[in-house]
Amino acid sequence: MELMLLWKNLFSLYNSSNDYIKEIVKTGHQLSRTGAVYNYNHDVNSILAMVADKSGNYEVKIQDSKYTCTCSVSSFCEHITATLFYAESMQKPGQSSELFKYWETVEKKSVPADNSENPLYSDRLKAVKKRKTSLKKTADLNCTLRPYQLDGAKWLIHLHKHKMGALLADDMGLGKTIQTIAFFNEIREKPKVSLIVVPTSLIVNWEKEFSHFAPNIKVHIHYGKERKKNSFKKDVTQYDIILTTYSTLVIDHTLFKSINWHIICLDEAQHIKNAQTKRANVIRSLNSEGRLALSGTPIENRLMELWSLTEFLNPKFLGTQAIFKQQYVQPIEHGHNKAKVHQLHQLIQPFILRRTKDEEKIKGGLPEKLEQKQYCTLTDEQEELYKRLVYEVKKEAKTLTKKKRKPYIMTMIGKLKQLCNHPGLYLKEGNITNVAERSNKVALVEELISNIMEAGESVILFTQYVQMGEVLQHYLTEKFKVNVLFLNGSTPQKERAKMVEDFQSKQAPIFILSLKAGGTGLNLTAANHVIHFDRWWNPAVENQATDRVHRIGQENFVQVHKLITVNTIEEKIDNVISQKQELSDFMLSPSSTNSIFDEDIDNLI
Structure with missing residues (x-):
């Protein structure tokens, strides 16, 4: 034309x-x-x-x-x-x-640029604020949404009704996942199927969250070497949600392109910040009725990252890359043009919702401490080693007397826990390589700490194993180019005090501690995140460790992340901890010990 x-x-x-x-x-x-x-x-x-x-x-x-x-x-x-x-x-x-x-x-x-007003979106934003959207299916959710989460879910529904893509950019810990689940619970419509794309380290966590908060929503994971491809188009119609990873989506892109999705949702959407990558191009090429992105850090380095996200959510909204660079990137990044900043803000404001933990209306609705279980899977290497070890343990246990059985099982449980952390730890490798590639738990920690660092916050991480602490210290130092501290039982008192001082004065944002050496007696209120890398038998020990951060003098909302590898000893330990307030008493009482190790060994290992 x-x-x-x-x-x-x-x-x-x-x-x-x-x-x-x-x-x-x-x-x-x-x-x-x-x-x-x-x-x-x-x-x-x-x-x-x-x-x-x-x-x-x-x-x-x-x-x-x-x-x-x-x-x-x-x-x-x-x-x-x-x-x-x-x-x-x-x-x-x-x-x-x-x-x-x-x-x-x-x-x-x-x-004039400094007085520019977007006719569509200033009014649309006013409409959003005055919206009468309501949630009609909250009874189906196994939770009560906080007021701001309820507002977020309503906002997502409102934009979906107006056929606009939405970016939910709330601070980490404010519940982007539960707001998204509430949204899907409200808009799901048979036979339509939605797609959620997540980092590999978070895929199990999403499945668990759906199972817990919205068990009526049928979720299927398309991931792993055993995923079905030949019957994919037929199989997806049996579910409400398909969960996959960014890497799987790129590999199986022809399968995903063959479906007209109801909603496509990207978690940690900064994964498509580079518009030139194959990943970003594949995702933009998918067909859907609506689009949703979740990210606490939608812009990490460059303004073009915003263009890439917006192009996925609302194609052509910001024009071509060339136009966006000419109209906004050059004047803002090179010319520091405040009028252009204001103009762009007005343009994108209606489809981006961001709330922070510092906002008074959010603070009032938050608990002082939020504990979250975050799940991961074994890698192929870990799974092969794990199955072999479990087989050997069960075979050997049958030959032992009751007296020898308990110490043997306890030793083997320790090995299984090491294997869940990293195969190199279990194999007693002197120099562990490919740290994150061989352990999904390390990959999950990397994802968590990346978000924490982007938010300008600090974190302490507890592990039971000194070697694991050393591996994490070296890996995280290389990955994030920051000072990572590690305190264990062999740390001299003078050096220990210096580490605490450095961390409290914000000279180091990451502090790794062995659970026994750092679990008591320290004041680490500079952090507002606690990661339990591996689980301890006694929840009281974990609580004492968490209290290094959640104590008098802490002015911020504290998030506690408990990492669990699914279908392993860790998940079984977590189930027992949930059932018993004091697992140590349970394990050590004569009547209970026999019950666990003699009758239920197959369930524990």
Whole structure:
């Protein structure tokens, strides 16, 4: 479609003496500049778009040199001219075309950048604030949403109804996952199927959260070497949600492209921040009715990361990469243009919701401490070693007397726990390599700490094993290029005091401690995150360790992350801890010990 031909009638009308026509064209130009054109589609035969102004949203169709708009104007209107201006900018990104050169000479009235207002989204934002959306299926959820979480779920539903992609960018720990689950619980609609894409380290955690909070939602994991491909298209129809990982999505992209998804949701959406990667391109190419992204850190380094996320959520909304660079990246990153910052903020504000833990209305709804169980799986290497060890333990245990059975089982449980941490720990490797690749638990820690560091917060991590602490210290130091402290039983008292001082003064954001050496007697209130890398038998010991952070002098909301490897001894230990307030008493009492190690050994190991 040759756009300049479409402008002939418009130019002749503008050059007439009709001031009303001139005002329509000027208004249309202003609308195109301030982001009122959205849902834009252009092919060789036609242009389709939605345009909004103060009075509402209108559908524009341009085909065979004819213009139509759903507003009340019969011939042509500001919405049509806005679409034509937008179409011109999309055809010639970054160029000053004949059309725009013409406007430089005839336009006398424009919207100053520092006072620019987005006609669509300022009003849409007001509508969001005044929305009457309600959740009708909260009885299906096994939880009570906090007020701000309820608002977040309603906001997601509201934007979905208006066919807008949404970015939920709440601070870490405010419950992006539960808000998303509430959203899916509300909008699920048979036979439609939605897709959630997550980092590998979080896939089991998502499954567990759905199972706990919304057991009525049928979830299937498409991941791992045993995933079904041949029957994929048929199998997905049996579920409400398909969970997969970013890497699996890229590998199986033809399968995912064959489905018209209800909603596509990206967790830790910063994984597509680089728009040029195959991952980002594959994800943008998928078909869906709606889109949702979750990220506590949507912009990590460059403004173009925002473009990549927005292009997924609301395609064409920020124009081409070239236009976005010209209009915003260069003026903001190089020219430090505050007016452009304000203009871009107005443009994106309606589809981004971010709440922080520092906001008074959020603080009032938060507990002082939030404990979360976070799950991971064994890697292929770990799983093979784990199955072999369990087989050997069960075989050997049958040959032992009751007197020898207990110490043997306790020793083997220790080995299984080491294996859950890292295969190199269990194999007693002197120099452990490929640290995160061989342990999904390490990968999960890396993901957690990445988010914590992006938020400018600090964390302490407890482990029972000195070698594991050393491995993590070396790996995290290399990964994040920061000072990582490690305190264990062999740390001299003077050095111990210096470590605490450095951590409390924010000179080191990560502090690793062995559970026995650092679990008591320290004041580490500079942290507001606690990670229990491996689980201890007695929950009281874990609670004492957590209290290094959650104590008098702590001014921030504390998050406790308890890492659990599913389908292993760790999950079974966690189940026992949940059932028994004091597992140590349970393990050591004569009546209970025999029950665990003699009758239920198959369930424990």
